[in-house]
Amino acid sequence: MSSVSSGRDDARRAPAAAVRDGLRAANAQLSVLDQVVSARLDMRNSDRVCLDLIARHGPIGPSELARLAGVHPATMTGVIDRLQRAGWVVRERDPEAADRRGVAVRVRRDRAGEVHRLYGGMRSALDEICAGYSAAELELIVDFLGKVSAAGQAAAQELADQ
Template sequence: MKTKTDNRRRAGAEIKRTLRELNNQVALLNNQVGARVDLRPLDLDCLDVIAIHGPLSPSDLARRAGLHPATITGILDRLEKNGWIARERDDNDRRAIRVRALPARAGELFHLYGGMNDSMDEIFADYDEAQLATLADFLTRAVAAGRVATSDLAESAP
């Protein structure tokens, strides 16, 4: 006989499996997008972090991405050379550098992600506001859990 606990465990396992599959599909989409605009997958990831959370310092980017600062330097060099980001002096500390995404090339990415964005809008139309709020809460909390897991692994790296 199935219990509530069994059903809950199965539902949780299915959600985790589906999130892994979503992660794979988004990674494949990102690879296609990156290839079209000549960005390495990790460069595209870092550009997205900058676009969402920037402007931010290179060390903040390294921490958010779970990468070594030397790795970030190479990524930022490539992004700046190709017109994706700008390095600027911090207004509060002229010795510090902040990086920000440049809007001039954002349209290229917006166009390439257009099909996925349109599909997401169609999916959202099937849910009411309360359901969308629940989904948004779940995803926000899942992102926070991923951020903690990434940070923990980065801190324990040999």
């Protein structure tokens, strides 16, 4: 390796470590926020994560939801049962399913505002933070976060496959 290349690598090492540390700190604080929201909603944190996945990807089949959440399909059945009993989601016949047993899960629109409201403070804080960046900088941040999300998904899948 050339000394120029080595110097560039050294110059990037500390900032890259700071990014990783920043992501860990942000993840910890967001996890605390999520736990508080879950407690306010009187649901398990894992169920709230699944509710969010349903809201973002739904209507969605239970198998696809289990894959996105990284849980066994049998476990997902229990999660969906709890969310349905609590009035958060409904199961509907999936018109695109290969057979009549196919179902899709969707969030009840009349309940979606409850979760949205609990994250209102964080959403407002993020709006203020984003106001301090240019459109180009925000595009870079979006790209970075998308890559971080994909890397996390790949790492989780790799661990699950072992």
